[in-house]
Amino acid sequence: MSICRVCSGAVREFFDFGLQPLSSAFVDPAGVDDEYFFPLSIGVCQSCTMVQLLTPAPRGQASHEGYPYHSSGSRVMHKHFQQLAHRLLETELSGPDPFIVEIGYNDGVVLKTVRDAGVRHLGVEPTGRGAVRVHSAFFNAGSAAEILASEGPADVVYAANTICEVAEIAEIFEGLKVLLAPDGVLVFEDPYLGEILERTAFDQIYDEHFYFFSASAVSGMAERFGFALVDVEHLPVHGGQIRYTIARRDRRRPTQAVADLLAREREQRLVEPEKLQAFATAVDRIRDDLLELLTRLRAEGKRVVGYGATAKSATVTNYFGIGPDLVPFVCDSTPSKQGLVTPGSHIPVRPPADFADPYPDYALLFAWNHAEEIMAKERAFRDAGGQWILYVPEVHVL
Template sequence: MSQPVSMSGPRPGRCRVCDADVVEFLDLGAQPLSDAFLTPKDIGHEFFYRLAVGRCTGCTMVQLMEEVPRERMFHAEYPYHSSGSSVMREHFAATARRFLDTELAGTEDPFVVELGCNDGVMLKTVHEAGVRHLGFEPSGSVGRLAAESGVRVREAFFEESSAADLRRREGAADVIYAANTLCHIPYMDSVLRGVDALLAADGVFVFEDPYLGDIVERTSFDQIYDEHFFFFTARSVRAMARRAGLELVGVERLPVHGGEVRYTLARAGSRQPSPAVAELLAEEEARGLADPRTLDAFAERVARHRDELVALLRRLRAEGRTVAAYGATAKSATVTNYCGIGTESVSFVSDSTPAKQDRLSPGMHLPVVPPEVFAKARPDYALLFAWNHAEEIMRKEEDFAREGGRWILYVPEVRVV
């Protein structure tokens, strides 16, 4: 294994939102790039960094202690496809229809901009409605898929300069949207200045990302990996928005991806905040989400879950049971590397994404195989890395359970079902 490489931000230990001190509360050790699936010739040349998380003593924003350069994560071979799940396809189609029916209804020549449009799964519905749009997507491979479906794509990162250029060329955006993207971006100041440059006077900036409250409640520590730099709460988002002249005017809890919140920001004074904002802020206060003791307790549970999962896999191996894994997700890199799960515990990982198949998982080098191999091998147990799609996957793999196969889950607790 390569030695960890430290790639800190410009001021280590300082908040990337407000510049206050950031106090570390969880260290998940040396980790590889979560989506860097390898060929055999890549072994020995992997990039590693220290995956640690801290809490800002000022704005309370929870964030990684070290930044991985964005070009290492989002590039031409980026393998994640937003449309890979039927649940997510419907989620994004419904999101687009909601914009069309509410924010954009009655607007003359509306304009929708998406940060990190991936394969265009949301903007495709906007395009089919004949609405002017543009998706920023720095990862060329998925961006090309979006373009093939008719979506307008700019292969670039969204930041102040690219947003200002777009405003000059095409005017203000009525809706700026991002899904599972904003939490990826350490240079938040530039992004928010870009939003300020591009957003119409009465427009909205809507983004949805994993919610720290759900991560803490479910001990879903695998939501922490290189691509997730920030872990939002309503309180920290409100503080972040205010620094940019924006206001948090809406929040909505979402069940996707293991628990997310959709935040709606608008220019200060342009809209009345919904009652849901005050309600979620009060709930976070009652739960102590900004209390260091809450986060320390979370870190203790993470270590306990690691020990329980490792003990279970060792016991099954001692009993002669066969174990495979299901879902070569980005978050599985955190689990396998933090827990030291290699081929002595898990034979392979089944995944339906062609770009990941016949490769090795980051760090621990588990073979990634197509679902047909899983169907043929019929292991005794399957460790479900894609637990956020458990219902969809278990419905798809009914034959596995019917023939005696059992699922291993580790969120919200380590258990066999």
């Protein structure tokens, strides 16, 4: 048991991945003896139903300058963020002299789009960088007060793939209390618990993802901190996410979409023990099936290469015990990952050009959330007789 970071209730574990490395800590092949590991296990709060890790990884890992993830490395994601920015410009940011703050703005697609529309904007991140205006800090009551003093209240505070990473989430709400305009909103998008459980997307569970949100847990959390969940939107990206809109209490009427999703979650009995037990069983079935397949292919002399050195793949390779003996290398378009080896599992990362040189018999698609985009880009692999191996929602070959 551990203590819930939202409500101080008891968190009951439902899956233990054992010791895991930090998912973005790609290592120089010479430095593999010096890696940091932490206990990765996930549980559900018996009081507020928030699903969360039992032990947070050290804070700030995802914020250092060398952080190797760039959201616009995917064409689909680039477009996704541009569309969101345009939508905000037409709605929340359409009043006089609007102001948007983005927490953890990554490579700044949203902020650059609003900047180009002449809208006041600010990125908040401990190691602020890039072509947008930034405030270098964690988002909390202190930094929110500084921003309020210099810029005035925010109409929108936005965050993608960030809020779920902040274990001390009360700090976010304390900052919102200070900075948000009376009718301002927090808009954030993160992986959806419902889809993680339904599709056995167990590899969304790694050091950087602390919370696994459902609409009901987010609604309860918002109320606890003096806010309300007023809108939800399903997003098809990253294997299924929800975009939540939070307003100050009693300022906005929640949409029908909120009522519908809350009702569906009740119907699905999302965090009931049987559901969580079924998830645990399904993860171990995927492990057995994938190891059986990879071992058989190796025995048959087939070449298997990994595709996408994702943060998610740290859980897959380390929990399953997949190393370079089964997957000799993984190709990835991120230059800062190339030449290094994957955290814990030590699979060399190589540029995508190596994928075709020559094509392997099978490609294990770690970046399954970008399947459509990657398979379209790598059509020639299929044409040459290559096959994709996927493991979500179960092991299958395409």
